[in-house]
Amino acid sequence: MYRSRGRIIGRVFPLSFSDVEKELEIVGINAGKGLLGRLARMGIYVGTRIRIKVISNGPGPLIISLGEKRIGIGRGMSNKIMVREV
Amino acid sequence: MEEITIALCGNPNSGKTTVFNLLTGSRQKTGNWPGVTVEKKEGLFEKGEKRVKVVDLPGTYSLTAYSIDEKIARDFLINGRPDRTVVIVDSTNLERNLYLTIELLEMGIDCILLLNMMDLAEKNGIRIDIDKLSKALGIPVIPAVAIKNKGIEELKEAIVSDKRSTPLIKVDYRIVENSINKLSKMIEEIDGYNLPSRWTAIKLLEGDEQVKEWLSNFSKGKEVIALSEKEILSCEENIGEDVESYIIERRYGFISGLVKECQKRISPIGERLSISDRIDKIVLNRWLGIPIFLFFMWLSFKLVFSLGNPIADIIDGFFSSLSDLTKKTIGENWISSLISDGIIAGVGSVLVFLPNIMILFLIIGFLEDCGYMARAAFVMDRLMHSLGLHGKSFIPMILGFGCNIPGIMACRTLDSEKDRILTILINPFMSCSARLPIYILFAGTFFSSHASDIVFSMYILGIIVAIFTAILFKSLFFKEEVSPLIMELPPYRMPTFKNVIIQMWTRSSLFLKKAGTVIFGGVILIWLLSSMPPGVKYASESSLIGRFGKIFAPIFSPAGFGFWQAAVALIFGILAKEIVVGTLGTLFGVEEEGLNKVLPHYFTKLSSFSFMVMSLLYIPCIASIGAIRAETGSWKWTAITVFWSLFIGWTLAVIFYQLGKLLL
Numbered sequence: 001m002y003r004s005r006g007r008i009i010g011r012v013f014p015l016s017f018s019d020v021e022k023e024l025e026i027v028g029i030n031a032g033k034g035l036l037g038r039l040a041r042m043g044i045y046v047g048t049r050i051r052i053k054v055i056s057n058g059p060g061p062l063i064i065s066l067g068e069k070r071i072g073i074g075r076g077m078s079n080k081i082m083v084r085e086v
Numbered sequence: 087m088e089e090i091t092i093a094l095c096g097n098p099n100s101g102k103t104t105v106f107n108l109l110t111g112s113r114q115k116t117g118n119w120p121g122v123t124v125e126k127k128e129g130l131f132e133k134g135e136k137r138v139k140v141v142d143l144p145g146t147y148s149l150t151a152y153s154i155d156e157k158i159a160r161d162f163l164i165n166g167r168p169d170r171t172v173v174i175v176d177s178t179n180l181e182r183n184l185y186l187t188i189e190l191l192e193m194g195i196d197c198i199l200l201l202n203m204m205d206l207a208e209k210n211g212i213r214i215d216i217d218k219l220s221k222a223l224g225i226p227v228i229p230a231v232a233i234k235n236k237g238i239e240e241l242k243e244a245i246v247s248d249k250r251s252t253p254l255i256k257v258d259y260r261i262v263e264n265s266i267n268k269l270s271k272m273i274e275e276i277d278g279y280n281l282p283s284r285w286t287a288i289k290l291l292e293g294d295e296q297v298k299e300w301l302s303n304f305s306k307g308k309e310v311i312a313l314s315e316k317e318i319l320s321c322e323e324n325i326g327e328d329v330e331s332y333i334i335e336r337r338y339g340f341i342s343g344l345v346k347e348c349q350k351r352i353s354p355i356g357e358r359l360s361i362s363d364r365i366d367k368i369v370l371n372r373w374l375g376i377p378i379f380l381f382f383m384w385l386s387f388k389l390v391f392s393l394g395n396p397i398a399d400i401i402d403g404f405f406s407s408l409s410d411l412t413k414k415t416i417g418e419n420w421i422s423s424l425i426s427d428g429i430i431a432g433v434g435s436v437l438v439f440l441p442n443i444m445i446l447f448l449i450i451g452f453l454e455d456c457g458y459m460a461r462a463a464f465v466m467d468r469l470m471h472s473l474g475l476h477g478k479s480f481i482p483m484i485l486g487f488g489c490n491i492p493g494i495m496a497c498r499t500l501d502s503e504k505d506r507i508l509t510i511l512i513n514p515f516m517s518c519s520a521r522l523p524i525y526i527l528f529a530g531t532f533f534s535s536h537a538s539d540i541v542f543s544m545y546i547l548g549i550i551v552a553i554f555t556a557i558l559f560k561s562l563f564f565k566e567e568v569s570p571l572i573m574e575l576p577p578y579r580m581p582t583f584k585n586v587i588i589q590m591w592t593r594s595s596l597f598l599k600k601a602g603t604v605i606f607g608g609v610i611l612i613w614l615l616s617s618m619p620p621g622v623k624y625a626s627e628s629s630l631i632g633r634f635g636k637i638f639a640p641i642f643s644p645a646g647f648g649f650w651q652a653a654v655a656l657i658f659g660i661l662a663k664e665i666v667v668g669t670l671g672t673l674f675g676v677e678e679e680g681l682n683k684v685l686p687h688y689f690t691k692l693s694s695f696s697f698m699v700m701s702l703l704y705i706p707c708i709a710s711i712g713a714i715r716a717e718t719g720s721w722k723w724t725a726i727t728v729f730w731s732l733f734i735g736w737t738l739a740v741i742f743y744q745l746g747k748l749l750l
């Protein structure tokens with residue numbers, strides 16, 4: 001299921017393609033229901049502001065910051081999260 | 087003395103273990119939660135007129151029933167009926183940590199909120215208005231610094247106090263409120279259903295399977311479920327998105343408002359985090375990540391075996407002199423044989439593993455506590471994913487080269503049950519150090535110039551079979567995709583000595599209890615077979631085991647080693663792979679050193695190779711079987727590994743032998 005909300009201003013691209021330390025807003029997540037729930041529970045949902053802190057082996061595994069939390073996201077998943085720069 | 091039970095819950099890394107250890111000291115016991123192999127820890131303390139039993143629930147971020155840990159925690163809160171529940175949160179990150187608390191309060195659970203790590207919060211410039219938070223939530227809130235033992239007395243007092251609190255919060259779910267109300271009215275009317283109706287309604291809209299199961303026990307409950315499914319559809323049309331996510335977002339929205347009210351941030355982002363980020367830039371670097379990981383693995387390996395083996399040798403020596411002593415004092419008869427060859431050798435074979443296992447758990451505990459373990463999974467994820475495994479599967483496989491038992495036990499770090507079981511099942515194919523003497527003997531005898539290449543090829547063959555097995559089992563039993571890797575990475579920190587030691591001890595003693603009984607039983611069985619019928623020479627051709635050997639020998643003819651000594655050695659090898667070589671020595675009536683003269687009379691170059699293949703792959707040792715049984719919690723999986731490894735071992739041994747005969 002693909003989720004997005006409202007009109008999106010600016011260029012949209014997968015999380016795996018963006019740069020370190022830019023402020024990003026999640027605009028869509030390409031995942032099934034169960035996975036969406038799991039992500040949301042960790043605080044990752046449409047509208048959340050995140051920042052990439054470390055790119056491990058681009059494009060792919062990376063660490064994002066969500067407030068003060070750090071979350072590691074595997075390669076497959078980082079292709080499914082769509083973001084835009086704020 | 088009045089006895090009450092309290093539950094301890096909290097996010098991973100919030101300091102739950104530290105608090106549990108402070109509350110209960112050494113008065114702890116570990117077991118397993120019913121039906122699963124997740125550790126269950128309980129402890130006791132006394133305060134005033136009350137004796138308090140503390141049950142440590144698994145660390146979780148929320149209370150759905152998606153993972154084993156969360157299910158256990160929720161089941162206990164609902165069915166275990168603790169008198170009070172303490173929820174521990176990391177106060178440096180209230181916004182993310184309060185989620186679990188809100189879920190508890192929505193369930194109507196009488197909580198005490200422990201704001202741990204206040205020292206770090208202060209350092210990071212966070213001020214929390216405790217009173218305001220307590221009023222807003224309607225529950226006691228206690229600030230604490232667990233590592234400095236601050237706030238623990240206050241916590242104990244709050245636990246034993248008779249004052250009850252009624253949680254006040256009500257999250258506004260806006261668009262779905264209507265559906266919640268409709269459903270909860272219906273739920274209220276169900277006789278005998280006694281969980282909070284609003285909570286049940288919300289969970290139904292979140293699609294919670296377990297709640298549905300509970301409801302379906304009532305005839306009216308089925309109607310409610312049907313209605314909830316309709317409501318979900320209409321809500322999704324209304325909001326244009328997944329209801330479950332919407333509900334979770336609303337909850338976070340509520341928390342965000344609460345935190346704004348009760349928390350002031352004086353300076354931005356903490357130093358701890360920026361240091362952590364800098365370390366991660368190195369540790370997870372594209373080029374350095376894997377070498378660093380391999381270095382840590384090599385080091386752990388080295389430590390486990392170079393520190394553990396000498397101690398293991400001492401233990402081994404102790405038990406063999408003990409058994410010699412027994413034989414000398416009692417004389418050579420069946421009683422002394424039972425005591426020395428059976429019981430002492432059996433207990434010894436369990437305890438011999440202990441030093442390695444304790445050191446391993448010490449290292450694992452250290453790596454987990456300092457925060458590296460989470461990163462290691464991350465580094466290996468890509469490679470493992472292409473094999474149908476999870477990033478976290480790699481460490482257990484590496485450990486298996488040392489000994490499969492710690493390897494199998496290390497699979498506990500995998501959260502998804504399916505990924506975990508698959509990783510356990512392929513572990514025995516990692517050639518453990520006990521199998522090395524077999525290769526050294528046979529390769530040295532038959533392939534003197536290429537001995538080391540032949541030994542190396544065994545390791546590679548083991549890895550190939552493991553990968554093949556993973557792919558096969560994946561397509562047969564675990565069709566789902568590997569769960570994607572998303573994990574919270576705790577900041578790096580110095581582990582506390584006490585936590586690491588306590589954890590090592592609880593894990594090792596669990597191993598002793600679980601694997602011990604199986605190993606012990608197996609040893610006694612083999613002893614019996616070797617000394618029956620009465621009067622027979624121990625493990626000779628006419629003993630039961632010798633006769634067994636003769637029965638099984640023809641099976642191995644196609645692989646080129648169809649004589650009873652080989653069959654018996656393999657059967658003994660199930661006890662422990664270490665004794666295959668020794669057994670051959672006994673059966674051929676020579677010392678181990680004389681074997682390389684005798685073996686060429688029985689084996690050819692080719693059949694020696696197929697024998698090595700067989701030794702590598704066939705049935706894991708009894709200790710591993712015990713560990714597999716304990717860790718999967720299932721005889722079915724245990725039986726599948728045993729049969730599959732026997733099958734693949736025999737098949738490959740035969741293929742190598744027959745192909746070799748054709749080609750050479």
Ligand SMILES: Nc1nc2c(ncn2[C@@H]2O[C@H](COP(=O)(O)OP(=O)(O)O)[C@@H](O)[C@H]2O)c(=O)[nH]1
Pocket residue numbers: 096097098099100101102103104105145202203204205206230231232233234455579580581582585
């Ligand atoms: N600075 C600080 N560190 C703490 C505090 N409480 C626990 N820790 C540390 O946080 C880490 C995680 O604690 P632990 O009890 O293992 O957390 P668990 O995963 O929730 O069981 C350990 O290294 C503790 O030493 C605290 O109040 N302040």
